[in-house]
Amino acid sequence: MSARIEARDLHVGRDGAPILKGVSFVAEAGVFVALVGPNGAGKSTLLRALIGLEEPDAGACLIDGTPARALAPIVRARRVAYLPQARPVYWAMPAGAIVALGRFAYGAPARLEGEDAAAVARALAACDVAHLTARPAHALSGGEAARVHLARALAAETPALLADEPTAALDPRHQLAIMQTLRRRADEGALVIAALHDLALAARFCTRIVLLSDGAIASDGPPETALAPERLKQVFGVRAAFLGEPSRPTIVFDLPEAD
Numbered sequence: 001m002s003a004r005i006e007a008r009d010l011h012v013g014r015d016g017a018p019i020l021k022g023v024s025f026v027a028e029a030g031v032f033v034a035l036v037g038p039n040g041a042g043k044s045t046l047l048r049a050l051i052g053l054e055e056p057d058a059g060a061c062l063i064d065g066t067p068a069r070a071l072a073p074i075v076r077a078r079r080v081a082y083l084p085q086a087r088p089v090y091w092a093m094p095a096g097a098i099v100a101l102g103r104f105a106y107g108a109p110a111r112l113e114g115e116d117a118a119a120v121a122r123a124l125a126a127c128d129v130a131h132l133t134a135r136p137a138h139a140l141s142g143g144e145a146a147r148v149h150l151a152r153a154l155a156a157e158t159p160a161l162l163a164d165e166p167t168a169a170l171d172p173r174h175q176l177a178i179m180q181t182l183r184r185r186a187d188e189g190a191l192v193i194a195a196l197h198d199l200a201l202a203a204r205f206c207t208r209i210v211l212l213s214d215g216a217i218a219s220d221g222p223p224e225t226a227l228a229p230e231r232l233k234q235v236f237g238v239r240a241a242f243l244g245e246p247s248r249p250t251i252v253f254d255l256p257e258a259d
């Protein structure tokens with residue numbers, strides 16, 4: 001399994017306003033990258049641009065060396081799975097059918113067989129949603145729906161997986177289980193990039209943190225340097241104290257003291 005995703009001096013704007021202002025980075029197979037930053041920093045825009053859903057104003061996004069927007073959607077879908085931040089479902093589709101969509105790019109028949117069925121079963125188990133497959137997707141709880149949509153992305157078993165807030169709305173047990181699953185995917189050779197707000201989870205499970213601030217990379221490296229307290233103060237405007245074992249950190253945040 002190989003995957004390489006690259007942004008080269010990427011500029012993306014909307015309605016004449018710049019959102020990403022010269023983002024450059026390369027991520028390769030076998031790494032779990034956390035993309036973190038304040039609300040509005042540009043994390044979702046960057047993930048969308050990396051897979052070709054945003055047209056750069058300047059610069060480029062490359063998937064395995066090819067501009068993302070030049071890849072045919074079916075080819076791109078076999079290389080990169082994407083979990084968007086917004087996942088609305090307005091109709092009574094069974095949750096199991098949503099997960100099965102993860103095999104669509106491989107031409108899977110409506111009634112899954114062989115490797116397609118096995119991949120879906122693995123994803124259902126990883127996201128603890130096998131008991132929900134017959135339920136209509138629009139009638140799931142927020143966390144159940146989030147896990148079903150992640151299972152859809154995991155079922156594709158692509159060399160790269162880009163996930164926008166995969167742990168949002170999840171209870172603590174499922175947050176840990178999902179982070180473990182993503183970590184395992186990377187250890188097995190996939191490239192995983194996840195936008196995350198929980199910095200303690202990011203520091204615990206990811207070996208590389210890309211900290212985005214106002215459309216640019218403020219730091220990029222291992223958790224201990226990319227999430228150093230002075231960085232967090234600069235970027236998030238909070239005081240941060242790391243507690244506990246480095247392998248299982250807890251972070252306590254405080255608002256800055258009044259001058």
Ligand SMILES: Nc1ncnc2c1ncn2[C@@H]1O[C@H](COP(=O)(O)OP(=O)(O)OP(=O)(O)O)[C@@H](O)[C@H]1O
Binds near residue numbers: 043
């Ligand atoms: N369709 C749009 N039109 C205009 N501006 C937009 C649009 N979508 C996003 N933006 C702006 O682009 C900036 C980056 O948004 P983006 O969703 O990428 O941020 P984010 O880092 O993912 O934020 P969050 O943590 O809140 O999910 C924000 O200022 C946002 O208001």
